[in-house]
Amino acid sequence: MIVRRSMRGGHRWVGLIVGLLAAYMAATGAMMALRHDPALAGGRAPTRHCATPDALAHAVAVASARHPGVAFDTLWLRADPVEPLSIRFVDAVQVDVDPCSGRLRDVRSRYAGWDGIAEYLHRLIFLGIEPGKAVAGSVATALSLLAVTGLWLWWPRRRGAWGSALRPARLPKGRTRRRARHGLVGTAVLPLALPIALAGMTLAFPAVADLLYRATGSVAATRPVVPARSGPVAYAEAWRGVLSRLGDVPAQAMIRAPKAPTAAIEINLHDPDARNPEGRQYFFADPGDGRILLHRRYADTPAGARLYYWGYAVHQGKVGGIAGLVATLLTMAGIVYLAISGLRSWLARHPVPSPRFVRMRIVEVVDECDGVKAFRLVPVDPGPIAAATPGAHVAVRLSDTLLRHYSLTNAPGERDDYRIAVRADPSGRGGSLAMHGLVAGAELLVAPPANHFPVVRGTRHAVLVAAGIGITPILAMARHFRAKGIAFELHYFGRTRESMPFRSVIAAELGDAATLHIALSRTEQAARMAAIVAAPARGRHLYSCGQVAFMDALFDAARAAGWRDGALHREAFGVSAQDAAPPRAFVAKLAHSGRRVPVPADRSLLDALADAGVRIDRSCGMGVCGACLVGVVDGAIEHRDAILSPADRRSGRWMTACVSRAGGTDLTLDL
Ligand code: FES
Known part of the structure; x- marks a missing residue:
């Protein structure tokens, strides 16, 4: 538990501190991967090439004349005649000379243009070369840490939990689904993100590269040392020596100017015998006369250096061709x-x-059918009220301790009032009976509509299925689809004709679009459900409201018929059968802090956590929106919500804190 707590804390805070910086490095890294890379590349020169030793000597003279008194840093040679021969100075000025005509093409900053900007941003040059390296390396280190801890945290530890871990779309919308999706995306990018980050560390920190060498038993290659000297550097002669050794013209090469009086000229280019796209061969030449002092092929480089080059290639997206880049x-x-x-x-x-x-104020009360009353509410203070969308509900405060949620049945044009219907439930906790005791003229506190059961954009044919009092949001939806001219069919299930509210309204307004299914046996109901969901299609969405068990059966039939989870939408009332069971006290253990929060029988887990200062999202307060979902690490759960699928309930990985409780005496939460 301590390990998990530390992992989560570390992941969260490292992520918060460097997350945006890592995103910045990733975005600029993508720019780097897409740039026209002037660095070493494989291949031979085209038939015609101009990057001869004489052209190089001329370019050196032109560059020295254009930017006198500043030392060279690097000379880029590209055999393609359309590419300039570029000479970079230590102050980041770059002089481009046409290798064929010898004409000066440009004098600019090496960080100009797309390629230059990408490098400038990604390597954080604006901080200075060394500070930029240190920051970039630290971000790479943090990213490695995030990758490892993220995988550890995401990994489902129970059978049955893999479903929601691999398919977060099945979870209700909200923070929990975002977290599950975050974990899945993190796991998906890890195989490449981790090597890229580790390679970034070796590029930024010489100590890490040293560690790599030592771990592979490699000895770092030495460079030739020449007698201390000053004066002109024999670049052209050195290049001539390279060409004569190669017997061929490479497509590109980079010449590094000696950085110390005893340093040799370094010429590095891709080794065509290397399978690594960043596999290089090195020439070292005497700066005085251009004599080649050492030629080191890629095959001669130690294992540590090869690993380093592979890391460099992965870091740049150069492994695997186009597929690797993508x-x-x-x-x-x-x-x-x-x-x-x-x-x-x-x-x-x-x-x-x-x-x-x-x-x-209640201005109208209608006995809709046996046990169901419909209410029309208007604001006490005249004025506009918040508009409702189909599927929305309002929270009604009946007393300090009694808050109930009721779906609105309003038709699209009804904007001056809220219309709700309530079935009396003598075995409930008093809300419905309190509502039934109200008469026209009574006043209530009503929250603006919220909608956890909205109509999905892109619905071309709606299959609406309601059971009992679940007709209320479904009726509003049917009215909406009819007004919009969107195809729909309504199936309305009930135990008896007399117990089904809004029958006459439905017959008058919806006509043949509505079908009543009355007094069916279980077998008959299952057969009707199978027939209703028999034809899934693109743009066809299933909306249902009723008892949890009813909707579970309907959605199981729909999934068996091939419906996607994204086309199934539900809202429940009355929730599960366990709702009637008297709640028991239990203890919630918080895995991350080790705290124990007692949850009395008359308090919800959500309220008990809030009392203990633990903040959890809260919205519907009745187990239908998923805002308060929390992860469960250990312990049996008594699910009382209407939002989790049967598979998610079986996984034992999530619970709604507003209504669900422990199945035993305690429960360990992922908090
Ligand atoms: S499910 Fe909505 S707040 Fe708990």
Whole structure:
């Protein structure tokens, strides 16, 4: 438990501190991967080439004349006649000379243009070369840490938990789904993100590269040392020596100017015998006369150096051709997503503010059918009220301790009132009976509508299925689809004709679009459900409201018929059968802090956690929105929500803190 707590804390805080910086490095890294790389590349020169020793000597003279008194840093030779021969100075000025005509093409900053900007941003040159390296290396280190801890945290430890871990879309919308998706994306990008980050560490920190050498038993290659000297450097002669050794013209090569009086000229270029796209061969030449002092092929480089070059190639997205580049870009995009979703998840940890209640008056009470009354509410203070969308509900405060949620049945044009219907439930906790005791003229506090059961954009044919009092949001939806001219069919299940509210309204308004299914046996009901969901299709969405068991059966039939989870939408009332069982006290153990929070029988887990100062999202308060989902590490759960699928309940990985409880005496939460 301590390990997990440390892992989560470390992951969260490292992610928060460097997440956006990592996203920045990933975005600029993608720019680097897409740039026209002037660095070493394989291949031979085209038939015609101009990067001869004489052309190099001329370019050196032109560059020295254009930017006198400043030392050279690097000379880029590219055999393609359209590419300039570029000479970079230590102050980042770059002189481009046409190798064929000898004409000066440009004098500019080496960080100009797309390629230069990408390098400038990714290597944090604006901080200075060394500080930029240190910061970039630290971000790479943090990213490695995040990758490892992220995988550890995401890994499902129970059979049955893999379903929601691999398919977060099955979870209800909200922070929990975002966290599950964050974990899945992190796991998906890890195979490439981790090597890229580790390679970034070796590039930034010589100590890490040394460690790599030591771990592989490699001895770092030595460079030739020449007698101390000053004066002109024999670049052209050195290049002539390289060409004569190669017997061929390489496509590109980089010549590094000697950085010390005793340093040799370094010429490095791709080794065509290396399978590594960054596999290099090195020439070292005497700066005085250009004599080649040493030629080291890639095959002669020690294992540590080869690993380093492979890391460099992976870091640049150069392994695996186009597929490797695409995978690298996707990984970079994944890292950006992780930074943003991680931050969003952290910001969303704050509880949803309580809605502001409006005083409303009951102006009409209608006995809809046996045990169901319909109410029309208007604001006490005249004025506009918050608009509702189909599927929305309002929270009604009946007393200080009694808050109930009721779906709105309003038709699209009804904007001056809220219309709800309530079935009396003598075995309930008093809300419905209190409502049934109200008459026209009574006043109530009503929160603005919220919608956890919205109509999905892109619905081209809606299959609406209601059971009993679940007709209320479904009726609003049917009215919406009819007004919009969207195809729909309504199936309305009930035990008896007399117990089904809004029958006459449905017959008058919806006509043949509605079918009543009355007094069916279990077998008949299953057969009807199978027939209703027999034809899934693109743009076809299934919306259902009723008892949890009813909707579980309907959705199981739909999935068996091939419906996607994304096309299934539900809202429950009455929740599970366990709702009737008297709640028991239990203890919630918080895995990360080790705290123990007692949950009395008359308090919800959500309230007990809030009392203990533990912040959890809260919205519907009745187990239908998923805002308060928390991860469960250990212990049996008594699910009382209407949002989790049967598979998610079986996984034992999540629970709604607002209504669900422990199945035993304690429960360990992922908090
Ligand atoms: S607050 Fe909506 S499910 Fe708990």
